[in-house]
Amino acid sequence: MAEFETIVVVGAGVVGLSTVLCIQQYLKPSQSVLLVARDFPSDTSVNYASPWAGAHYRPVPGSSPQALREAKQAQRTYEFFKILAVNEPAAGIIFLKGVEHLEAPPPEYLDSQSAHNVYSHLDEFRYLSDDEVPAGVKWGVEYGTYVVNSPVYCAHMLRKFILKGGTTKRYTLAHLKEAFSLDTNVKTVINCSGLGFDDPKSFIIRGQTCLVRNPVSATITRQNTDGSWSFCIPRPLDGGTIIGGTKQPHNWDPNASPETRAQLLAKASKWFPFASESGGQFDVIHDIVGRRPAREGGMRIEVEKLENEKQIVHAYGAGGRGFELSHGVAEDTVALMLENGLLKEKAVL
Numbered sequence: 001m002a003e004f005e006t007i008v009v010v011g012a013g014v015v016g017l018s019t020v021l022c023i024q025q026y027l028k029p030s031q032s033v034l035l036v037a038r039d040f041p042s043d044t045s046v047n048y049a050s051p052w053a054g055a056h057y058r059p060v061p062g063s064s065p066q067a068l069r070e071a072k073q074a075q076r077t078y079e080f081f082k083i084l085a086v087n088e089p090a091a092g093i094i095f096l097k098g099v100e101h102l103e104a105p106p107p108e109y110l111d112s113q114s115a116h117n118v119y120s121h122l123d124e125f126r127y128l129s130d131d132e133v134p135a136g137v138k139w140g141v142e143y144g145t146y147v148v149n150s151p152v153y154c155a156h157m158l159r160k161f162i163l164k165g166g167t168t169k170r171y172t173l174a175h176l177k178e179a180f181s182l183d184t185n186v187k188t189v190i191n192c193s194g195l196g197f198d199d200p201k202s203f204i205i206r207g208q209t210c211l212v213r214n215p216v217s218a219t220i221t222r223q224n225t226d227g228s229w230s231f232c233i234p235r236p237l238d239g240g241t242i243i244g245g246t247k248q249p250h251n252w253d254p255n256a257s258p259e260t261r262a263q264l265l266a267k268a269s270k271w272f273p274f275a276s277e278s279g280g281q282f283d284v285i286h287d288i289v290g291r292r293p294a295r296e297g298g299m300r301i302e303v304e305k306l307e308n309e310k311q312i313v314h315a316y317g318a319g320g321r322g323f324e325l326s327h328g329v330a331e332d333t334v335a336l337m338l339e340n341g342l343l344k345e346k347a348v349l
């Protein structure tokens with residue numbers, strides 16, 4: 001009889017939660033999954049990125065290996081979320097119109113091949129003509145996309161994981177190898193810790209946004225000529241609207257800046273179609289500051305073999321795209337585990 005084995009997954013953000021659900025479909029009868037994390041859904045720490053995400057899907061054109069890999073992961077997540085939005089409304093995902101208005105489009109947006117790579121799979125994708133875009137906008141598109149109520153989606157996944165027999169442990173690891181000692185027979189550890197452990201390529205990108213009660217019916221992104229980006233993201237299930245946002249690499253300030261809030265809201269009232277009865281005023285719920293776990297060259301998704309047949313499977317460094325890549329990343333991680341014989345080949349669904 002096969003020896004009983006526990007697979008430890010470190011990290012209960014959107015990447016870890018998507019990964020445990022995917023792993024559960026391929027468990028051998030002798031395997032179980034333990035989800036270990038410092039933070040779980042409902043916790044609010046500036047270092048736990050997932051609850052702070054907008055979160056919408058906005059493709060990122062490019063031709064680097066990272067851009068091409070992410071485009072595939074994003075596309076698979078888009079298809080997966082389409083099904084989830086219909087079958088599991090409590091997941092907090094809805095599909096709606098996405099609009100982009102760019103004042104100074106970077107070259108990759110103007111290159112038809114790199115734009116095609118990331119936009120062509122979207123429902124109802126089309127370029128906006130000059131007379132359809134606001135003054136000052138040089139490049140505009142619209143398409144069908146999704147928005148996610150990020151804390152609701154993470155809590156939903158955690159609930160599913162536990163209902164399917166998964167177990168959890170709140171624990172802060174000082175070193176990733178500690179994870180091998182958190183149950184009796186742990187040979188495989190999956191590292192979904194966001195920033196990884198002492199990876200010199202990892203860095204944070206600070207994001208400040210503002211959650212308001214004012215509703216809006218589409219997710220709209222505007223790139224301003226000064227290099228800043230403005231966006232509005234309605235959160236499903238009456239979760240308000242996220243107004244954003246900043247992207248500040250290596251900025252460790254955990255406090256929300258009142259000046260930044262004022263700038264974000266001023267631009268939002270100028271660019272986005274909030275109801276006229278609000279008179280340009282916002283009903284603010286709270287400011288948000290979070291740290292996106294980024295990595296030079298993109299996510300690390302690879303197997304690291306250790307002594308005594310132990311293995312670590314890394315899956316971290318999603319930066320500002322953890323939700324839109326989540327299901328694709330989980331599938332890629334499970335594919336690596338299957339290749340290395342760490343899971344059962346045939347899914348038990």
Ligand SMILES: Cc1cc2nc3c(=O)[nH]c(=O)nc-3n(C[C@H](O)[C@H](O)[C@H](O)COP(=O)(O)OP(=O)(O)OC[C@H]3O[C@@H](n4cnc5c(N)ncnc54)[C@H](O)[C@@H]3O)c2cc1C
Pocket residue numbers: 010011012013014015016036037038039040047048049050051052053054055056057171172173174192193194195206207208209245288289290291292293316317318319320321322323324325
């Ligand atoms: C303001 C803002 C807006 C964003 N908007 C979007 C968006 O619109 N679309 C989108 O796709 N993404 C967006 N993101 C990015 C998204 O939030 C991240 O990419 C995603 O949350 C990363 O998920 P993760 O699971 O890798 O990391 P995290 O959510 O940070 O989770 C890491 C997990 O690892 C655990 N952990 C870490 N170290 C240890 C340790 N030593 N011991 C034990 N546990 C540990 C943590 O406790 C946590 O459970 C946004 C982010 C911010 C901040």
